[in-house]
Amino acid sequence: MAQIHTHDVIVVGAGGAGLMAAIGAHEAGVDVALVSKLHPVRSHTGAAEGGINAALRSGDSWDLHAQDTMKGSDYLGDAPAVETLCRDAPEDVMQLEHWGMPFSREEDGTVSQRPFGGLSFPRTTYAGAETGHHLLHTLYQQVVKRGIRVYDEWFVTRLAVTDEENPTDRVCHGVVGYDIATGELAGFHATGGVVIATGGPGQVYDHTTNAVSCTGDGAAMAYRVGVPLQDMEFVQFHPTTLPSTGVLISEGVRGEGGILYNSEGERFMFEHGYAANSGELASRDVVSRAELTEIAAGRGIEDEYVHLDMRHLGEERITDRLENILHLAEDFEGVDGLEEPMPVKPGQHYEMGGIETDENGATCIDGLYAAGECACVSVHGANRLGGNALPELIVFGKRAGLAAAGADLGAARIDTGRTHRAEPCDSELPEAAGGQAEPEVVTDGGTTEPTNVVEAAIADEKDRIDRLKRRDSDLHHSDLRNRIQRTMTDNVNVFRTEAGIRAALDEIRDVRAAYADVSVKDPSSTFNTDLIQTIETRNVIDIAETIALGALAREEFRGAHWREQFQERDDDEWLKHTFVSWDDGQPSLWYKPAILEGEAGRYEPKERSY
């Protein structure tokens, strides 16, 4: 009989959002545990570089931050979420300072802020060019201080959710975890709530800034138990990644004054009119498209990349504020940023979409919450502003933890699930885009007793793992994952065509069918990464499909989503969020209007230029 660990709140994932959720739940006075496939300090939050946006200074205000964020989102952020983010960020960022986070400092000892893309005020608070590392470690220190239980290197593979017909009637009672060190399966029964905080799905693409562990596990698990994924077609491609590895070069370089040049030495952001006012500090989607347009026009270097030059900033300023960038360029591209410009090109960086939540982190399933990159609350809409991911982690991570612990955050203004505001999808989608999935997760084991639900989920999971390990075939997960990464990179990238997206969906469908034959070669119960990655690969397949489907249906150009045949933002038709639900082994699409009504009135969509 598998063991069942019981806690009031279970947080899945121990990056920034997960750690903050655990701290929030602990502050609310309940027993909380973190369960993560990585030790917390290995989480990908640690790779964030640039900074945290918060209106801290006179001359700035939360509503200016909100206006910037709405414009950056191309008016697809939900005002209640955006306003919550911008209102809470100053106090939550100062909380980090009170927890000892080593922010960069001004001469008078106050924390430094710098300009970032799409911001009307230099409100990006930072710690060198390694802000995420310091954020992650500061939060982990607070988890240690509070004695919060951490199950590290436990991979959560399944949610324990009841199987009512309508997802909004279902209840989440916990999760199933696999102990990577020993191969033991155990249940985690949450008497209060489960918070998913498993990060982004960058491994859907092959040129990404994301870690190999960023496989969209939590979003895929939530999707398979009936929670809709929202706005998945909005994928951010960061304009400055190193060409050979995808390693991120922070927007902080441009924030401090770094300049982009094409092969003809032109400062193309200005000279070719991509962003006549903001130049290099236009929003990320704008800069990424500009770079690829330059390269396509024959003005790239080696037909592949452009140059990011920071030499004129001088060694002192670079070493003080961007030292980490020198190390990354040297170690991963062999370039000395003090002596030569750095080669950069766009790379997958961030998924704007994710698990649909309200501003308290709640999903449409009772007892199930989500926060961080895996969630879509939504503050980023069609394009995330640089420096807005880290405040999202702390603000909504904390709120989700508090809410799961039963704290009263007030009624949410955002509705979740297929409510009366839902609209059907009129697009013609490829037939049987999904199909042939393995038996699904939703189960109640014939009873609604919570521990029985967890036990039934463990039994299902044991079957699945036994099946994967028993199966005998030559098909390895890495072949399938590579196929997904290739087709998504070729076809559902910065520039998208209908034919390309359809080709990607065909390939995804084939890969999904092939997955039924995949086998795990390593028989071991000890640290079986072959098994872990095989399970992750199914998540990668599911997530890729939701991205491609949303992209096919959305016939307009908004934020990060560009379509060859539809070169205009279409507010009459498309001022609405995309939802993909997993219904009876098939993905189905539907929509809900964006909420633009803020506290002080409506954020009226304007032309978006920088």
Next chain:
Amino acid sequence: MSVDRRTDTEPEAGAETQDENLVELKVFRYDPDVEEKQKPRYDEFLIPRERGMSVLEALIEARDRFDPSLTFRHSCRQAICGSDAMLINGQHALACKTLVEDLAEPIRVEPLAHLDVEKDLVVEMEHFYDQMAAVEPFFDPDELPDDALTEQRQSPENREQIKLSTRCIWCASCMSSCNIAAGDNEYLGPASINMAYRFLMDEREGEQRGAERIEHIADDHGVWRCQTQFSCTEVCPKDIPLTEHIQALKREAAKKNLKFW
């Protein structure tokens, strides 16, 4: 579990690869759970050479192409998650930022030393984590500003003083390299002492807390065990001057006239 790492198949020094388009790896293998791997051995992999290839990329190729059971920790690929510290040709290194072209071949890849091997290149990290936790590794100021929107002041100079100490990625290379840690399982070790330094030297923490921290790191298994061999400093992939930080804490301890070892 402690594993006798001796094998029957010690890689031969200087064996030449037949094909210069292939990189030759000799990788330590062990799995207590699989009969034919219970006796540690080295496996040879020949990987297609690519320009700028890291040892991590070569290991991933070896795993995905030839042997899916080959096991190692890795995540970020950019030297910030600290997962893939190992011994490469006998030297401590992060596999992700070590280039194949900079190494003599065959490339010998082994797990960190002095930590128990779980499987292949994966070592048991619990001991390292326990030592990190032993120094109360969290910021603990004597007082805070009353206003939740007001920061504590910290001079840029003080921030600079602690900057390198805050760069630790918990890779455990320092502990693996340290002869003292190898002989004294209770020795805090360089990373843990560096953590204490990070808080002790932070001017935002108060005198009282500082005195407690010094007392803690000056005990029998603390700073005085360090014999300044500089091995930790040499292997640190983040260039943290660990030995210097340990020496600084010895001075602090001496100043406070606390117990000597």
